[in-house]
Amino acid sequence: MSRPVLPRSLAATPRLDRWVRFDDNLAVTVWSGKVEIGQGIATAIAQIAADELDVDIRRVSVVAGDTTQSPDEGYTSGSQSIESGGMAMRQACAEVRALFVAEAARRFEVSAAELRVRDGSIRVAGTDLSTSYWELAPQVDLARDASGAAQPKAAALHTVAGSSVQRRDLPAKLTGGAYVHDMSLPRMVHGRVLRPPSGGARLEALDTGTIRAMPGVVAVVLNGSFVGICAEREEQAVAALKAARAAASWRERGSLPQSTEVRDFLPAMRAERTVVGRIGDLPVAGAARRVAASYSKPYLAHASIGPSCALARTQDGHLTVWSHTQGPHHLRSQIARALALSPADVDVVHADGAGCYGHNGADDVALDAALLARACGRPVLMQWTREDELASSPYGSAMLVDISASLDGDGQVIGWAHEIWSYPHSSRPGSGEGVDLLAAWDIDPPFAPSKPKDVPLPHGGATRNAVPAYDFPAQEIACNLVRESPLRVSALRSLGAYANVFAIESFIDELAAAANEDPVAFRLKHLRDPRARAVIESAAKAAAWTQGRKGDGTRGRGIGFARYKDISAWCAVIAEVAVGAKLEVKRVIAAVDAGEAINPDALVNQVEGGIIQAISWTLKEQVLWDSTRVSARSWDSYPILRFDEVPEIEVTIVSRPDSPPLGVGECAAGPTAAALANALYDAMGVRVRDLPLTPERIARAME
Amino acid sequence: MTSAGMDADVTVRTLRVNGVDREVTAAPDTPLVYILRNDLGLKGTRFGCGEGQCGACTVILDGRAVPSCDLPLWSAEGHEITTVEGIGSEGGLHPVQQAFIDVQAAQCGYCCDGIVMAAVALLDRVPDPTDEAIVAALERHLCRCGAHTRILRAIRAAAVAMAKSAAP
Incomplete structure (x- = not known):
């Protein structure tokens, strides 16, 4: 018999007592490495554990992302929390349950099949004989490795997983303090950092004496080009930061591209070309015609509503940092390196932050806090400013995608070439050989960042979703990776999938229009995958899509589809728009197949959020700059979607309770972008291939 | 100092x-x-x-x-x-807070308390606001997670609940 395969995180941390504990007060503690970042994972993990253990969910507490006790599950990213963290928890709980049932069977001298578990009590069916997890806990040693032998419940037996349990963290968040920003420790001071005005800028001069003399200032930490301030009161830290900004002089590189248009600067840079996918041979023989188009996507900001924040404390030589990081264990080792400490002398404890859509400033501000806490010897609540958040967090990478297709006499695609230009899409701290935290590059001596690299397929960074889901008989997918980006880049929700799907699904629409075919019918003609077909058909049905109906000059509709990463959730999005002075989105209909839905309402919520954020990116967002500095520094210079611009949204789940659950946080981004561009085309006959779809770009395309 | x-x-x-x-x-x-x-x-x-x-x-x-x-x-x-x-508090929620929970009108929740306050001020002044009035009351509010449609739904639900409890 072959050895059963454990879920990845459970294989990495196989000891069962690292995952589950039965507490004295009839409670259960489970430890997860997947952290709450606004996606509801803490609730979903509790649902999975409650179901597999057969205990009331109210008994279950989840401790996540605490390096003193939680398993290391890497980063909470890539829509992997359910797929990877959830499935590890499910298996761990199944193993624990099996051990307890076996112990009860021994005690009562019955077979395991005769035992029933209900809310933690274990009863011999049809008798009064019973015990419980808590009663047996002293006898059952969980300090043992998962074997992989226990079988999680069949999907049909799930009662908690699969139901729309309410988020457990919301009552606190809706009534008061609940975030790392709200934490407080005795003798705590408030921290601010004077960030360099542009990437790589070096501090030339700063008279720290006048800043130190300001009211309430406890310390001005000057280390190379790193300038930090600690003050008794928050407004005093703010005032000192303002004074420091006015007093500091910097030597800046002034080397940003002259144009902010992606197609002007990106393909002109030195790139390494790799073919990442090939089927058959291009160019194909017998093509009646060949068509090509080029699409682009600008740098995008995370733009969370709450600027990044961390709390740090040094006590008896031990540093503790409370952080809204996505990767507490990675952050611990990175901070330890930056401060020349042993990782054993550092702990990172996850605390909730504002919405996280990828690698934002969370890790950077944690090192800021640690540097200040070490320098001033008191706990420091380190808060980034709005400007820091928009101008100093990493951006989602700019991309350019060229697609060409060969068509046969019937308009069927027989050859397809997809060529990407992109900067890398991930520079997460701990994923490379360097120290990838902002302050580490400014202190003296500075640490080197990791050599820029991209995420390889199957997940992909620039290449994420570059392989079309359609059954094109010959295709070549290539990526021209430009390692050195003018602006700092890292993972932003869906990485390259947003641009690749926008390009593929726009181009498919162009081909359908050229062949005078309906966009839905044209897609289905090239698509065998039944789950792909089902989401497209389901969205079309929900939107009452009528074949062949055309836009009327101002109103139109468009569709976009993708299977996220080619291995995760299927999503089809249909948008209805009206075009006047600007592109207005009236209604969006989406259908999603994410396998087993652990929490259907939370799943729908994630998809709705993904759609709205993607509408914002697609209609409005673009990081701009002058020759030296980025201009995204406030909500004026980086506007996002507002309440009066948000459409009606309907999300349908294509239910597959027997299929493994798939993450949905990112699946809607690319399909939404394409649906909007395609709806614009349907409305007005105008094809805009460079994002965002601003009134200026639409007007230019009409010329 | x-x-x-x-x-x-x-x-x-x-x-x-x-x-x-x-x-x-x-x-x-x-x-x-x-x-x-x-x-x-x-x-x-x-x-x-x-x-x-x-x-x-x-x-x-x-x-x-x-x-x-x-x-x-x-x-x-x-x-x-x-x-x-x-x-309101966790033990005694205001109808607007309750509606946000009933509708699950949040993802990260960071923007929500400010929006709840805007909604409470609106409903105190206009107990039965139109959709346009709700959107207008949120003119100065941003949400990044994309909870907008649920937030609007929650405020409408709160208006209904408050009207019911105010009825003689």
Whole structure:
């Protein structure tokens, strides 16, 4: 018999007592490495554990992302929390349950099949004989490795997983303090950092004496080009930061591209070309015609509503940092390196932050806090400013995608070439050989960042979703990776999938229009995958899509589809728009197949959020700059979607309770972008291939 | 600098917050958001931008929803200030808070308390607002997670619930 395969995180941390504990007060503690970042994972993990253990969910507490006790599950990213963290928890709980049932069977001298578990009590069916997890806990040693032998419940037996349990963290968040920003420790001071005005800028001069003399200032930490301030009161830290900004002089590189248009600067840079996918041979023989188009996507900001924040404390030589990081264990080792400490002398404890859509400033501000806490010897609540958040967090990478297709006499695609230009899409701290935290590059001596690299397929960074889901008989997918980006880049929700799907699904629409075919019918003609077909058909049905109906000059509709990463959730999005002075989105209909839905309402919520954020990116967002500095520094210079611009949204789940659950946080981004561009085309006959779809770009395309 | 870290023009002021007079000692131009959060421990008023552009720090001042990040301490004196802690608690939620939970009108939740305050101010003034009036009341509020449609639904649901409980 072959050895059963454990879920990845459970294989990495196989000891069962690292995952589950039965507490004295009839409670259960489970430890997860997947952290709450606004996606509801803490609730979903509790649902999975409650179901597999057969205990009331109210008994279950989840401790996540605490390096003193939680398993290391890497980063909470890539829509992997359910797929990877959830499935590890499910298996761990199944193993624990099996051990307890076996112990009860021994005690009562019955077979395991005769035992029933209900809310933690274990009863011999049809008798009064019973015990419980808590009663047996002293006898059952969980300090043992998962074997992989226990079988999680069949999907049909799930009662908690699969139901729309309410988020457990919301009552606190809706009534008061609940975030790392709200934490407080005795003798705590408030921290601010004077960030360099542009990437790589070096501090030339700063008279720290006048800043130190300001009211309430406890310390001005000057280390190379790193300038930090600690003050008794928050407004005093703010005032000192303002004074420091006015007093500091910097030597800046002034080397940003002259144009902010992606197609002007990106393909002109030195790139390494790799073919990442090939089927058959291009160019194909017998093509009646060949068509090509080029699409682009600008740098995008995370733009969370709450600027990044961390709390740090040094006590008896031990540093503790409370952080809204996505990767507490990675952050611990990175901070330890930056401060020349042993990782054993550092702990990172996850605390909730504002919405996280990828690698934002969370890790950077944690090192800021640690540097200040070490320098001033008191706990420091380190808060980034709005400007820091928009101008100093990493951006989602700019991309350019060229697609060409060969068509046969019937308009069927027989050859397809997809060529990407992109900067890398991930520079997460701990994923490379360097120290990838902002302050580490400014202190003296500075640490080197990791050599820029991209995420390889199957997940992909620039290449994420570059392989079309359609059954094109010959295709070549290539990526021209430009390692050195003018602006700092890292993972932003869906990485390259947003641009690749926008390009593929726009181009498919162009081909359908050229062949005078309906966009839905044209897609289905090239698509065998039944789950792909089902989401497209389901969205079309929900939107009452009528074949062949055309836009009327101002109103139109468009569709976009993708299977996220080619291995995760299927999503089809249909948008209805009206075009006047600007592109207005009236209604969006989406259908999603994410396998087993652990929490259907939370799943729908994630998809709705993904759609709205993607509408914002697609209609409005673009990081701009002058020759030296980025201009995204406030909500004026980086506007996002507002309440009066948000459409009606309907999300349908294509239910597959027997299929493994798939993450949905990112699946809607690319399909939404394409649906909007395609709806614009349907409305007005105008094809805009460079994002965002601003009134200026639409007007230019009409010329 | 004094040992308490205060400068010379620090004054003692009395603020009326959530129906209670609270004495605070700070520079008179201190933005109200820091007084509420750090001196009075009312952390549901959140810092988002410091420029009155995102609505995360919204409180109700004499019945009007206003951002507290660009409101100096001196100008808040003599007014009735309500924060999210003043309208309800986990054990006794305000109908607007309850509706946000019923509808699950949040993802990260960071923008929500400011929006809840804007909604409470609106519903106190206009018990049965049109959809346009709700959107207009949220003009100064930003949400990044994309909970907008649920937030609008929650506010409509709260209006209905409040009308029901107010009925004789």
